[in-house]
Amino acid sequence: MxxxxxxxxxxxxxxxxxxxxxxxxxxxxxxxxxxxxxxxxxxxxxxxxxxxxxAAVTQRWLDRAHAELPAVAAGPQSPEVRLRSWLETLYQAKKRKVLDDPELFATYSVLVDESSALIDEHRTELENQLAGIIAEGLEDGVFADAGDPLTLAHIVFQATARFHDPAYAPTWSAPSADQDFAALVGLLLRGLAAH
Amino acid sequence: MxxxxxxxxxxxxxxxxxxxxxxxxxxxxxxxxxxxxxxxxxxxxxxxxxxxxxAAVTQRWLDRAHAELPAVAAGPQSPEVRLRSWLETLYQAKKRKVLDDPELFATYSVLVDESSALIDEHRTELENQLAGIIAEGLEDGVFADAGDPLTLAHIVFQATARFHDPAYAPTWSAPSADQDFAALVGLLLRGLAAH
Incomplete structure (x- = not known):
């Protein structure tokens, strides 16, 4: 070449x-x-x-894996719909990655473990997207004022770890996984909306 | 001998x-x-x-680690207080185990990985305790009727995985861990209570 x-x-x-x-x-x-x-x-x-x-290869993979998320976060729907859709998009993107190419997924799980600074930055970026949706929900009054958006985003991200942390990838193909995910997001949305 | x-x-x-x-x-x-x-x-x-x-050694360790939980689940307090206290007891017991004797904890993390049937049974037992608390809250009307107690217990258990799954043990000594835990439980309780 x-x-x-x-x-x-x-x-x-x-x-x-x-x-x-x-x-x-x-x-x-x-x-x-x-x-x-x-x-x-x-x-x-x-x-x-x-x-x-x-690190650059890992960054590229993460960016590609999560390419759809910013558009979902900034979409025209209501904050509740967008929050659900954002979490769903993240979960389905990860699930697709592991099912489509388990070997590449395993490779990246190793790379991700060795780039903790990069991952922290990436997680912050994702939590910022979530916080943006939550902030709008707080402004609109559809979410209750129970903390600042960044803290709530951080909690929602942690609560859904089972559905985006690669450590749990083996559980994503369980027959009940999608149902569990939907029920969890429902519970979190009710918690955010509660006054 | x-x-x-x-x-x-x-x-x-x-x-x-x-x-x-x-x-x-x-x-x-x-x-x-x-x-x-x-x-x-x-x-x-x-x-x-x-x-x-x-397997018997692992069972004994799990029973010992979670000895306080049945009493908390059956205690005299309101379902909300008991739910919070049960999750807190589980988290603090695990955290104490890993901080007091990290080597033994690591040993048991390996044993637990090789006894998936035992762990499934143990998790079901814990989720049944949670479901008992939730069922009482539904009866009392302090929790909204948004699913059956076992499903809700399963979701609450999954949502708090970060604070009881040994895979996350390294994060439990982070300065923000206890605060994150309290905020997560608060959000879940608001979700359960929401009508």
Missing amino acids: AEAALSTEQILEAAEDVLRRFGPAKATVVDVARALGVSHGTVYRYFPSKAALR | AEAALSTEQILEAAEDVLRRFGPAKATVVDVARALGVSHGTVYRYFPSKAALR
Whole structure:
């Protein structure tokens, strides 16, 4: 491949493929360079370290996994509908990822565990989206004023951990999972609405 | 030790000690027998297999960890107070276990993972206690009739997983954990009470 044509996206694509094929324990920058037909020095000109490359691959995966969420958060529906739909979108996106490509999901579960700062930032971003919906609900008076939106968002995110934390992925294909999820969101919405 | 004096409790005690010292991967029935000064045949007269012995040790640990819960569930307070107190007792008992003896806690986390039937049974027992409290709240009219008690108990148990699932033990010593827990229980109680 001509080095001039090399884009960050191409490197990340190749790195994801290498991670999937060799596993996160074995994949190296040299493997990524080889897959691209360039020297590892070239890859290092884009990413200063193996850790930086892995973090960028993880970030890209998370962004892709949650691409639909900002639009749901900012949608035209009522805050209650949007809150339910946002949580549903997050749960279904994760579930789809693990069912469609369990190996890649397992790979990313390892990567996510090694990037705690990145994950904290990502979680904050998601909780901010939730907080935005809750803040509107508080303004409209459809949610009761029982705390600040960020705290409530944090609690709703923790309460639904079972349906977005990769540690629980094996339970998402249980026959009762979708029903449990809907019942949980119902209970949380009643709690938010209660005066 | 005279074999006549050997009680099930003594074997379980010795097995817990052996598991803690050697780790769940290495501990054997022979180690347990040696610690008691008896033959391994003697231990097998009480427990037909290594798996049966490990399951009994796990059961004993779970029973001990949750010994206070039935009394809280059956207490004289109102259903709301008891629900909060039951969840708080469960969370604090787990938290104390992991902080007091992290090694033993880690050992039991491994044992728990290998005894899924036992854990299912144990979780059902806990959810039944919760359901009893919720059923009384529904009868008294302090909780809204938004589902059957067992389903609601199951949802409340899932929503609070972060505060009793050993997978989350590392987060329990975070400065915000107790506050997050109280806020979550508050939200769930508002949800249960909402008409």
